[in-house]
Amino acid sequence: MPKYSIAVDIGASSGRLILGYLEGSLLKLEEIHRFENKIVKKGDSFCWESDNLFQEIKNGLKKCKEMGIKPDSIGIDTWAVDFLLLDDNNLPLTEAVSYRDPRTDGLMEEVFELFSKERIYLETGIQFQKFNTIYQLYSIKKNNPEILEKAKSFLMIPDYFNYLLTGKKANEYTNASSTQLINAFTKKWDHQLLDVLGINREMFQEIKTPKTILGTLSEELVSELGFDLQVILPATHDTGSAVIAVPEEDESIYISSGTWSLIGVENYFPICVTKALDYNFTNEGGIDYQYRFLKNIMGLWMIQEVKRNYNDEYSFAKLVELAGEAKEFTSKVNVNDDRFLKPENMVEAIMNYCVETEQPIPSTPGEVAKCVFESLAESYQEAVTEIEEIFEKQFEKINVIGGGCQNEMLNQLIADVTKKEVYAGPVEATAIGNIAAQLMALGEISDIKEARCIVSKSFEVKKYVPAQHVKS
Missing domain, CATH: 3.30.420.40 (ATPase, nucleotide binding domain)
Known part of the structure; x- marks a missing residue:
């Protein structure tokens, strides 16, 4: 029997659950559930509806059961940079504020006064964008320091959903790298940078890499869904998953x-x-x-x-x-x-x-x-x-x-x-890369080279040539 993996791929406008499995040397996909995602105004902030998104993940898993499908694993990917901070009761201290919120306007330059732009790039290697996590956290530090004082856990959006699934906390590497707070060479949280900015380093989790089996569903979810499965970390940054494909x-x-x-x-x-x-x-x-x-x-x-x-x-x-x-x-x-x-x-x-x-x-x-x-x-x-x-x-x-x-x-x-x-x-590159990482973790695919060979055989790729090179 093939292993059945579920890719939860959530983008800026929609999310879906895609079932993937190997049939011989080909990867087969089937969409199980699709739902809307959008930014909403909550108070003065533009936010993601994280509770609704997690409910949609559960709705998709319930559809699997209705269809008679018993998935072996699930992996979640989303966009990068955004996060939630949890208190000592593991409850969110704020809404899931979107990177499109203006709270970071003008803050890059303030951060550069504390830690030079050149030094940040030399250590993190990350592109400067005003909405990077580093500037979002600095905004909280500057305008709502009491929130950071209460924060016990920093979880990016897919990390948070994985925590809700398993009760286990981890920061996945590919998404964590987008924060501009990871040292590009040690691949660890840059404590010196965090200390200079006055951001509590203790709230960050251990960094786990793609293909890590995080755990199984919580007892509460097993009871609600009627089955258990393994939660595997793909490249939780959607582009990281897409590039695998x-x-x-x-x-x-x-x-x-x-x-x-x-x-x-x-x-x-x-x-x-x-x-x-x-x-x-x-x-x-x-x-x-x-x-x-x-x-x-x-x-x-x-x-x-x-x-x-x-x-x-x-x-x-x-x-x-x-x-x-x-x-x-x-x-x-x-x-x-x-x-x-x-x-x-x-x-x-x-x-x-x-x-x-x-x-x-x-x-x-x-x-x-x-x-x-x-x-x-x-x-x-x-x-x-x-x-x-x-x-x-x-x-x-x-x-x-x-x-x-x-x-x-x-x-x-x-x-x-x-x-x-x-x-x-392929069109469904992100879901394909997500599923490929899960199948590698499950031993169904040996490595990235085999994964790409399977992708080449399984999905249509159309060729375009420069117009002036086309023979009449």
Whole structure:
């Protein structure tokens, strides 16, 4: 009998439970449950509804039982940087505040007065973004110190769900690396940095790596669900899981394309040199202590917001079609401008940027969408150039993985502007990588090399070539 693993993959707009198992040499997937995720305003803060999300995880497991499926394991991945602080009764001290909340505005510069920017990068290797965990914690330290004084446990979002499942606390390595509080070389919490910032080092948990079997369900949950299973740590940072599913064995650049676009390469050591700092690249932890040397780009969040601003009148496919029809429109924006992180209205933010930069203003949904797609492709090209400069080599291929790889227009734009072959797929990269890590822990897959071989055989990957290289 094959081992059945459940990937709980929660992104910024939705979550799902995906069943995965091996059938011969192929990996099979089946969606069990899907649910909405969104940021809500609670008091003065933008927050995730963590209680609802955990209830949805349980709802999905209950569906398994209704379907007659007995999973052997479960693994949870989510976005990075966000967390909960628990008191001495293991209850949350605050809501699960979102990285899109403005509480960190202006705080990076204050932290640099205590611990220089160069020194933080040299030790952590992490890209500077105003919403990184380090600045979220510093915001609490500055504005609500009583909360940090009561905090006994720091758990990132998937760590918290794992605690609710098992009663066991751990900080998973790939997600913990995104906090900008892990030493890139020791792979441990940077106590010196924490001490300088006045953040209690005792609330942080032991760091566990992907493929760790954390434990089994609590007695209470076994009673509620009617079965037990093992809780296994995948790469709990969703990009860490997605990169496991990159099917190409030879060296290539990857783009994990979703709400965010993560563009980079895998490496066996952190690159904390000045040029990497200047270009704002990050060295996030990966499976088997590999490093994901990458840059975080705003991503398809922009088109998601555009769709919402047009009252969901146009599907994503329709916006792509309309963008294709807006052939003459050429305006572009800097997708990494902070104004696009959480604007009141994304369409207006794009229009205002064009006004300020003296470019034609988009006046139709197609022109807005074309602006977003071409701006993303241009930002990818800039990142590719920087990667090749840092590594002093040329990469021949780009692998686009995740839900965004279904956007054929964007895939072709990437091929055209980078002058490289683009391989799009698999779509369900994050869930695949999550399940692969579980199956490795269960002994069903031997290592990452075998996992990628299985992925290559199991899922469609579509090739795009630069337009000027296509023979008529």
